Amino acid sequence: MTSRDLTLGIFFLSQIVLGMLGNSALLCCFIIADFTGVRTRPIDLIVKHLTWANIMVVLCKGIPQTMTAFGHTYFLDDITCKLVFYLHRVCRGFSLGCTCLLSVFQAITISLNNSKSAQFKARAPKIISSSLVLCWSLCLLVNTFMILTVTDMRDKRNLTEFRQLVYCSAVKNFKHIHTVYAIILAFSDVICLGLMVCTSGSMVLFLVKHKQKVQYIHRSLATKSFNETKATQSICMLVNSFVVLYGTSFILMMYFSFQDGTDTWLVSVNVAMSACFPALCPFPLTRNYTRVFKLCSI
Numbered sequence: 001m002t003s004r005d006l007t008l009g010i011f012f013l014s015q016i017v018l019g020m021l022g023n024s025a026l027l028c029c030f031i032i033a034d035f036t037g038v039r040t041r042p043i044d045l046i047v048k049h050l051t052w053a054n055i056m057v058v059l060c061k062g063i064p065q066t067m068t069a070f071g072h073t074y075f076l077d078d079i080t081c082k083l084v085f086y087l088h089r090v091c092r093g094f095s096l097g098c099t100c101l102l103s104v105f106q107a108i109t110i111s112l113n114n115s116k117s118a119q120f121k122a123r124a125p126k127i128i129s130s131s132l133v134l135c136w137s138l139c140l141l142v143n144t145f146m147i148l149t150v151t152d153m154r155d156k157r158n159l160t161e162f163r164q165l166v167y168c169s170a171v172k173n174f175k176h177i178h179t180v181y182a183i184i185l186a187f188s189d190v191i192c193l194g195l196m197v198c199t200s201g202s203m204v205l206f207l208v209k210h211k212q213k214v215q216y217i218h219r220s221l222a223t224k225s226f227n228e229t230k231a232t233q234s235i236c237m238l239v240n241s242f243v244v245l246y247g248t249s250f251i252l253m254m255y256f257s258f259q260d261g262t263d264t265w266l267v268s269v270n271v272a273m274s275a276c277f278p279a280l281c282p283f284p285l286t287r288n289y290t291r292v293f294k295l296c297s298i
Helices: 003-036 044-069 078-111 114-142 145-149 175-214 219-257 264-280 282-297
Strands: 162-165 168-171
Touching (some): 003 282, 044 078, 078 168, 078 175, 114 175, 145 168, 145 175, 175 219
């Protein structure tokens, strides 16, 4: 085992522990809040689904990458390889779409006036639920390509027909289908990242204008919108970190899609960048759910 492999193993292991602690704590608090009847906001449903997707992203690639870095080879069979890559791509895509939904709904909520905001919040649960179902369905359907191409690395006589993916391999015969798949992924990622940048920018502009207005309003009146402002700041932080981390992962993924060879070091870096956001995501979100964590401590 080289020092580079040891560093990668420790990094992935730390990422798994950090991601599981944060996401599990947030998820447990939501479960307790549901059982105790604590009132939640419509967008809390998006956060719950996002938390589940983040857990799957951290586990699906984090555990195999850690085992590979510590010297284990050929430990996954054909079915497990297909399942690991399929679930990772599905949950990665859903995490992207879910964060996009979160920023869009939050931007719409804070930009509406009182009467329109009340009407939107009344219809939001149905809109959010259908949006999440659509997002899950699209991710499950689009990524079925992974089931067709990914296989294990055991007893592969002609390695030129396969592309090594660190601990699994992919069939090279589906080159044209792979190109179409890469274009679909690129299109969806660019659309989601673009929407998040736009909504994040609109929320920042709203906060700047709001801050200028409340300087002339009595403090007791300004505190009414403090919780909404704090939630918006957290989501802006979330979106900005998401764009940076997933943007880097997107560039690397597109690079691998059109390369015949595979650099295992860059593959590991790509997996690490993809899992950074799911591991760190729950910590800025906890600022919005202080009441839930107080309930958990009680």
